[in-house]
Amino acid sequence: MEITAQYLPAWTRPLGAPKVTIAQGTLIGTNINDGTFPAYVEAFLGIPYALPPQGELRYARPVPVPASNQSIDASKYGPRCPGKQLLRVGDGPDHYSEDCLTVNVFRQRGSASDGAKLSVAVYMHGGAFNRGTAKMHNTASMVAWSAEPFVAISFNYRIGALGFLNSAVTAKENLLNVGLRDQVLLLQWVKENVAAFGGDPNNVAIIGLSAGAHSIGHHIMNINSKEQLFHKAVMESGGPTSRAVHPYDSELHKEQFHQLLSEVGCDEVSQNEVLQCLRSVPSEEIIAGSDTVFGKWNPSVRWAWQPVIDDDLISRRPLEGWNSGRWNKVPILTGFNHNEGTMYVPKKMSQSNEFNDFFATLLPQLSKEDLKQLTQLYPDPSTHNDSPYVETRNISVGLQYKRVEAAYGQYAYVCPVRQTALLGSASQNDPPIYLYHWAVNRTVEGGANHGDQMYYETMNPDVRNISPTQAELAGFFHAYVTSFIVSGNPNTVLGRFGQRPEWKAFDNSDGIAGTMVFGEGNDERAGGSGQGITAQFVNDQWAKEECDFWWKESGNWED
Known part of the structure; x- marks a missing residue:
């Protein structure tokens, strides 16, 4: 991209x-x-x-x-x-x-x-x-x-x-x-x-x-x-x-490793000579081989070259770490975007069976019953006229795109981020966690896309210069994040945007509540006229049932 x-x-x-x-x-x-x-x-x-x-x-x-x-x-x-x-x-x-x-x-x-x-x-x-x-x-x-x-x-x-x-x-x-x-x-x-x-x-x-x-x-x-x-x-x-962390010797990593050896001509040397062979390959060939193997697995989003359990830096599955209560307990500010999946899923997906096949390939551990529940949580827009995933936008995408984007984005980003807030605040003695939901609609097709918030966080001029509302969105978000950097609290440093609403720490007893939502209803960048609400602290119940499903399954992703 x-x-x-x-x-x-x-x-x-x-x-x-x-x-x-x-x-x-x-x-x-x-x-x-x-x-x-x-x-x-x-x-x-x-x-x-x-x-x-x-x-x-x-x-x-x-x-x-x-x-x-x-x-x-x-x-x-x-x-x-x-x-x-x-x-x-x-x-x-x-x-x-x-x-x-x-x-x-x-x-x-x-x-x-x-x-x-x-x-x-x-x-x-x-x-x-x-x-x-x-x-x-x-x-x-x-x-x-x-x-x-x-x-x-x-x-x-x-x-x-x-x-x-x-x-x-x-x-x-x-x-x-x-x-x-x-x-x-x-x-x-x-x-x-x-x-x-x-x-x-x-x-x-x-x-x-x-x-x-x-x-x-x-x-x-x-x-x-x-x-x-x-x-x-x-x-x-x-x-x-947010990502399944496999053991280094999982079948997935074995296959990707052998594909690289084949790409660079190190597939016929002995086990003891593999590293030396790889170190002798010209840089351009290693880079090309790495990109080729990544590309082979990219359509299924089962990406190559990811962190693995190494019994040291990553000594256990992350979910085990959260549940054990043993982790480096520091204040955390975390958040997700409304349309996290748009850049990762097939834009031309049109058939319901393609939706099922996508998740069956991505997550082979899903049972038939799991897949059935998945299709109920994300109703097929081709057979359910009341499905929230019926495509009403005048854009060139498949009938299943809106559906698969939502499901993947919630699986990979939205629900894991909320899981951080929930499990990271499980004890009253845990340090504060601040949760946000980025909802600024940047494009008709992409919505509030993965990574959009970075340009507001840094006060980029191309964002600030769009409109007074966009400038305020950037100012608020930048002020919250930099205040947290300085003090561990997004509210402490007031600065130019001292009128922004109070961002309370996440309260585990509220379920997934207690979220600062940025730019809900704002579609200026997507060609609309809605300015929305710059920031509001709300009880955010969006995608709650879907996250309950993904949390129930999240212990099964690793081999």
Whole structure:
């Protein structure tokens, strides 16, 4: 999928390049202002946090960068990690390389006075663990508009078969989930270095959308970590139970692994020579093979190159982690979008049997009785005139599209996010959780699509400039999220949007109630005239019965 970038940054050095010295050298950064920022942002870009994972370090755990006295040009982003491009960012060439493990640091100019201890936010990008880059998130804009300054960090981690080549071969060498290992090393880098940028290593929020949120969920569930690397979490359109986490030796992963070996010509070497063969394959061939295998499984949404149970970082199924009550208990802000499934399901689906086949393939564990209940929860629009999935929009989609979009979006995103709120607040002693429902209708076909909220969270100018209502939506959402980053509470920092309604913590005794709904009834971007309600805290019962079904089944997804 290719989407036009939401911003084009302007790079300038108006008052001299900022400098920061850390163990690995003196960083010479740059100043950013896109012409609309209320404050300049000092940025330190493309800083290596690990040695290049090339040659013998391909598929290895990340290795920290050694100390040095060198000067480092930190004025430009580094290349993205190899994988399919997800968002087109900027108008320059699209650079990617295996030498991609870099970090970017942003702060408001003048905010890091001597002895400053600013809150810290670390952004983990999404992309199904196969795509994406730190540049997708307009972190500089998010920092510039914050009423309370903080240090923000974005970074790249290995994705696709280079980051998640999970198999018996890599398990034997203790090399499972190296993409998640990159994330851990980055958080350790933050703990060791962020004070030099004016940040407080003991006040770190981790924030991510989609696969970034899934990643955060795994770090929250990781009870084997010997150090506390974060203190708050923002999980958007994702969480620990949003994807089935299989054992590394599941039949699904075995088949995908052998398909890759065949693609790159390593299928006829001995078991002991497989890793060496893979390390000797040219980068372009590994990347092409990774993308090909992912593509073969994409139509069924049984994606290749995903995190697996490794008996260490992911030591158990996430649902077991929630139910045990043993997880890293930090305040959480989490939410879902109304139409999470639109980009993942077949747009031309027309027959009811295609709907059944889609879920039977995606979830082979579903029994005939389960599938029957599924069709009752999501009535067939071709036989039920009163089905909410009857297509009334004048768009070129199949008769079953609206139905399969709703079912998949609720299975994969809506209900797992609500599950985080429910299970993460099971005890009165659990830290607060704040839940939201994003309902801003962006397009006629896509609705409130997966990932839409990111552009509001960062106060992107292309969103702010649409209308006063869109500007207010962006202002409210950005203010809530940045207040949570700074204080652990979305209400504490008032700023420019102090009139926004109070966002109460989720109350487990209310079932799925207690949700902040953004933009309900707003269809300006989809060509309508409805401005809707910017934000309201409500008892949100939407899709309750459907979530009850998916929660009942969620313990059966793993092999």
